[in-house]
Amino acid sequence: MTNQLLTRAECNAMRGLAIIGIFLHNYCHWLNPVVKENEYQFFQSNAHGLIRVLSSPDELLLMHIISFFGHYGVPVFLFLSAYGLVLKYEKSADGNMLLTGQGRAWQCHRFYETALQEAFQDDDFRLCCLHNG
Numbered sequence: 001m002t003n004q005l006l007t008r009a010e011c012n013a014m015r016g017l018a019i020i021g022i023f024l025h026n027y028c029h030w031l032n033p034v035v036k037e038n039e040y041q042f043f044q045s046n047a048h049g050l051i052r053v054l055s056s057p058d059e060l061l062l063m064h065i066i067s068f069f070g071h072y073g074v075p076v077f078l079f080l081s082a083y084g085l086v087l088k089y090e091k092s093a094d095g096n097m098l099l100t101g102q103g104r105a106w107q108c109h110r111f112y113e114t115a116l117q118e119a120f121q122d123d124d125f126r127l128c129c130l131h132n133g
Contacts, residue, residue, distance in 0.1 A: 004087065005083075006080075006083065008084065008087075011080045011083065011084050014076065014080055015076075015077055015080050015081065017073075018073035018074075018076040018077040018080070019073065019077060020073075021066065021070045021072075021073035021076075022070060022071070022073040022074060022077070024063075024066045024070055025037070025066055025067060025069075025070020025071055025073065026070075028063050028066055028067035028070065029067065031060075031063060031067075033060065034060060034063050034064055034067045035049040035050045035053055035064045035067055035068050036049075036067060036068070037067060037068045037069070037070070037071055039071045046068070050064065050068050
């Protein structure tokens with residue numbers, strides 16, 4: 001028995017629901033009477049519109065809710081994808097954790113050291129630093 005919080009099938013199902021939510025959220029924006037969301041900016045009128053719809057529901061209630069909250073499917077999808085990648089790459093073939101603690105820190109250190117060496121060997125990078133610094 002594994003000690004995972006979510007199984008692969010559960011993650012796939014929830015990612016699928018998140019994708020459907022995102023699709024329906026974008027589709028609902030084409031519908032004129034549907035309440036719009038507060039995705040990037042907060043508009044009090046949108047919040048009041050949702051409260052008005054929730055207090056007196058109509059036949060488009062589900063569309064109002066999806067339109068207002070559907071953009072949350074993006075972070076859910078990203079979180080579940082990252083969770084799956086962590087499970088995939090932090091387990092070895094025998095199920096033991098791979099590269100934890102100091103091993104992971106050493107691997108990251110080597111990666112950044114190599115990246116910095118490549119960056120400092122690049123003439124354009126050096127000229128940029130000399131010009132700006």
